[in-house]
Amino acid sequence: MPRPNASLPLSPEELAQAVADLAEYMSPSRAKFSICGGAASMLVRMQNGLPLRSTEDIDLVVQPTAGVTAQSISTWLLQNYPTAFVAKKHYGVSVPALAFHRSDGSVKHIEIEIFDVNAWPQRPQYNLDSPDNDVTMVSISGVQVPVFSARWLLREKIMTAFDRQGTRKERSDLDDACALLDTVEPSSVDLTNKEAAVRHLIARRPDVRQSLELKIVCPAVLGMPWTWNEPAAVYWRWEKDQLRYLDADLRRHKFKWDEMTQVWYLTAGGQDWFYSAENADIALWT
Numbered sequence: 472m473p474r475p476n477a478s479l480p481l482s483p484e485e486l487a488q489a490v491a492d493l494a495e496y497m498s499p500s501r502a503k504f505s506i507c508g509g510a511a512s513m514l515v516r517m518q519n520g521l522p523l524r525s526t527e528d529i530d531l532v533v534q535p536t537a538g539v540t541a542q543s544i545s546t547w548l549l550q551n552y553p554t555a556f557v558a559k560k561h562y563g564v565s566v567p568a569l570a571f572h573r574s575d576g577s578v579k580h581i582e583i584e585i586f587d588v589n590a591w592p593q594r595p596q597y598n599l600d601s602p603d604n605d606v607t608m609v610s611i612s613g614v615q616v617p618v619f620s621a622r623w624l625l626r627e628k629i630m631t632a633f634d635r636q637g638t639r640k641e642r643s644d645l646d647d648a649c650a651l652l653d654t655v656e657p658s659s660v661d662l663t664n665k666e667a668a669v670r671h672l673i674a675r676r677p678d679v680r681q682s683l684e685l686k687i688v689c690p691a692v693l694g695m696p697w698t699w700n701e702p703a704a705v706y707w708r709w710e711k712d713q714l715r716y717l718d719a720d721l722r723r724h725k726f727k728w729d730e731m732t733q734v735w736y737l738t739a740g741g742q743d744w745f746y747s748a749e750n751a752d753i754a755l756w757t
Contacts, residue, residue, distance in 0.1 A: 481571075481579065483513055483523040489571045489581050490514065490529060491611035496552055496569075502544055503534035503599050505606045505617045507586075512628065512647040514609050515621045519654050524646065528582040529569070532619075534599040541585040548583070556583075596627060621654040625686070626662065632675070633668035645675055652682045657706075658696040661688045669693065681721050700753050703744045705737070707753055714746055 481489070490510055497504055506514070508530030516523050533544050548556050548567045556567040559582055568580040588597040596604055605620040619627075625648060632644035662669050669692045673680050684693045685706065697706040697717065707716040707726075714726035714735045726735040726746065736745040736756055743756040 491614040494616040535587040535589040541587040625651040633671045
């Protein structure tokens with residue numbers, strides 16, 4: 472007997488539409504909120520043309536105020552949209568589930584898990600008023616949806632993969648983290664005091680170490696951050712007493728030593744570049 476379509480997994484496109492629907496329902500609440508978790512990672516993947524994966528729920532962070540908490544928003548959704556949301560038990564707690572109407576007419580219930588920083592004080596990353604927890608707007612079917620930035624999501628996925636070792640969700644966290652590495656700027660995620668989480672990612676996915684060195688700041692595990700030199704179009708850094716640089720394919724090379732001039736140099740773009748101790752950078756060797 473075939474499964475009812477309502478029980479089939481969500482496609483990425485369906486998940487995106489469900490997020491847009493949720494954002495529209497949230498708008499009258501005037502609560503400050505942002506999408507996080509697997510749904511947010513999928514939207515960032517979609518924006519950047521990366522391979523997509525879906526998820527079966529939507530995580531939401533709200534900024535607590537005198538009249539807004541995660542619990543009050545859960546209740547508000549159920550009370551104000553009794554046909555759009557149903558109550559579901561999640562770990563013994565009642566949470567709203569969006570009644571998502573699929574193209575074939577079936578209805579799939581998508582659980583909405585809501586967080587706020589007051590209820591989760593050990594997670595300062597949920598404070599939407601902190602400039603470190605940046606949010607971007609993603610347009611879905613004409614709806615502007617607040618979503619945590621790729622930088623925030625990458626940091627979160629590395630940490631949750633470490634925290635959820637041995638669980639089913641560890642793999643999806645690792646997959647998201649590896650994909651998100653392609654979407655952030657160099658040295659944009661500081662995990663200086665999170666060495667164990669960085670080591671865990673390297674142990675599970677050693678092939679992304681070079682990307683981690685470029686994008687993540689964690690000197691104890693990844694060495695000093697790489698420096699970009701625009702004129703030479705290379706990344707370079709010191710590794711102990713040796714200068715190294717990355718070519719266009721991010722392969723690592725050693726600088727050469729010139730005995731006559733007593734300088735370190737490399738060749739890039741058909742020109743020679745030397746390390747200037749005075750400027751603490753590389754410069755064209757003329």
